[in-house]
Amino acid sequence: MSDELVFDHEQVRLHGFELYEGTVLDVRAVVAGMPQDVKDGFRVDEVPFSRFRHAHGGRGDDVPELLTRLRSTNTDVSGPALGTLWDSLVHQGTVGSVAPLTVPFLLRVAADPAAHHRASTIRLANAVARQQHWGFGTRDTFLQVATQGWSCDCSGYPMNWSIDASRHAITADADLILPHLNNPDPDVRTSACYALATAPGGAGHVTGALRAQLATEQDPTVRASLLLAIAELAVENADLHVATWARALWSEPAQPAEVRVSAALAWLCLVDDPVPDELRMTVEALLTDDLVDFFDGVPWIAHVDEKGLVRTLDQMLNDAKPGVIDPWDEEPWPAA
Structure with a gap:
C-alpha cells in the first residue's frame, strides 16, 4: 500500500474498522513496528507521517520538519514548533491519527538535557494518549484513560486507535520518562x-x-x-x-x-x-x-x-x- 491510501469510509460503514486492523493504515501497527534505530536516530523522514492526519484533518506532511525544529537550542525556533505541534496533534478534544507517530520523538526531545520546553513536550506526548473528559469528574471517569466506545477524528479515523497507539508508545519508552x-x-x-x-x-x-x-x-x-x-x-x-x-x-x-x-x-x-x-x-x-x-x-x-x-x-x-x-x-x- 502507498502513502496515498486513505480509509474508504463506505467500506468501514459496511464492514467496520476491523477491515483495516493490522494494515499500514492502522497507526497502532505502524507505531508498534517502528524500528528502534529509527526512533533513537531521530530519523523522522523514514516514518510515514503523510499517511495520517492532523486533528484538523490535514495531512501530516509537515510533522517531520516541526519535530526537527523542536530539537533546536534556539527558543525562537523550538517554541513556535511546539505550539504548532500542539495545535495540529490534539485540538479541542480531537487527537489526530498522525499524533501517535510523534510520541517516540517527543519523548526523545524531552530526554535531552539541552532541550527547551521539556515539561510541555512531555505533556504533549501525554495529551495524545488520553481521552478528553470535558467536564466529567465522576468516580468512573476521573481516572479513566482509554476511550469507551468508538470515537472518530475530523477525518473519520478511529481515535480509539490513535489513543491506544500513543499509550503503547509511552509504555515502550517509559524508561525515557522515568528519569524525569x-x-x-x-x-x-x-x-x-x-x-x-x-x-x-x-x-x-x-x-x-x-x-x-x-x-x-x-x-x-x-x-x-x-x-x-x-x-x-x-x-x-x-x-x-x-x-x-x-x-x-x-x-x-x-x-x-x-x-x-x-x-x-x-x-x-x-x-x-x-x-x-x-x-x-x-x-x-x-x-x-x-x-x-x-x-x-x-x-x-x-x-x-x-x-x-x-x-x-x-x-x-x-x-x-x-x-x-x-x-x-x-x-x-x-x-x-
Missing part, C-alpha cells in the same frame, strides 16, 4: 507523573518508581500527581491493594492536605463502596480556598474541569450531574 521523576524542575516531574500514568504496561516497575519517588518528594503538586498516577495505573489493573493504601493515607491526620485529598479521590475511583461519612468530613475539613487553588495545578483536575476541585468532588461525593464543556464557551451546559 528526579528532574530538579517540579513541572517536569509533574508532567512525567501524568504521562507515566497512561502506560498500559506500567503496573510493575513504573508503579514502583512512582511510589519510591513519593516517599521522598517534597513538592506538594508532585506529591499529589505521584499519588494520582499510582491510582490511575491501579484502576486500569483493578489493583485493590492500592485502594487499601489510599484509604490509609486519607484517614491519616498527619498526612499533608494535598496527599489526603488526592488519596480520597483515588479511593473513590478504585472502589464501588458508598462514600463513608469519615471521608466526607475529612474532605470538608481540608477544603480551603487555598487548597482549591492549589489543585488547579494538578493535571488530573485541570483535565476534567476548569471549575476545579470543588465541582469534581461534587460529582464524586454527591452524584452531581457532570457538565459537558463547550470548547468555545467558558460556561458548561448540563449533560444529556
Whole structure:
C-alpha cells in the first residue's frame, strides 16, 4: 500500500474498522513496528507521517520538519514548533491519527538535557494518549484513560486507535520518562507523573518508581500527581491493594492536605463502596480556598474541569450531574 491510501469510509460503514486492523493504515501497527534505530536516530523522514492526519484533518506532511525544529537550542525556533505541534496533534478534544507517530520523538526531545520546553513536550506526548473528559469528574471517569466506545477524528479515523497507539508508545519508552521523576524542575516531574500514568504496561516497575519517588518528594503538586498516577495505573489493573493504601493515607491526620485529598479521590475511583461519612468530613475539613487553588495545578483536575476541585468532588461525593464543556464557551451546559 502507498502513502496515498486513505480509509474508504463506505467500506468501514459496511464492514467496520476491523477491515483495516493490522494494515499500514492502522497507526497502532505502524507505531508498534517502528524500528528502534529509527526512533533513537531521530530519523523522522523514514516514518510515514503523510499517511495520517492532523486533528484538523490535514495531512501530516509537515510533522517531520516541526519535530526537527523542536530539537533546536534556539527558543525562537523550538517554541513556535511546539505550539504548532500542539495545535495540529490534539485540538479541542480531537487527537489526530498522525499524533501517535510523534510520541517516540517527543519523548526523545524531552530526554535531552539541552532541550527547551521539556515539561510541555512531555505533556504533549501525554495529551495524545488520553481521552478528553470535558467536564466529567465522576468516580468512573476521573481516572479513566482509554476511550469507551468508538470515537472518530475530523477525518473519520478511529481515535480509539490513535489513543491506544500513543499509550503503547509511552509504555515502550517509559524508561525515557522515568528519569524525569528526579528532574530538579517540579513541572517536569509533574508532567512525567501524568504521562507515566497512561502506560498500559506500567503496573510493575513504573508503579514502583512512582511510589519510591513519593516517599521522598517534597513538592506538594508532585506529591499529589505521584499519588494520582499510582491510582490511575491501579484502576486500569483493578489493583485493590492500592485502594487499601489510599484509604490509609486519607484517614491519616498527619498526612499533608494535598496527599489526603488526592488519596480520597483515588479511593473513590478504585472502589464501588458508598462514600463513608469519615471521608466526607475529612474532605470538608481540608477544603480551603487555598487548597482549591492549589489543585488547579494538578493535571488530573485541570483535565476534567476548569471549575476545579470543588465541582469534581461534587460529582464524586454527591452524584452531581457532570457538565459537558463547550470548547468555545467558558460556561458548561448540563449533560444529556
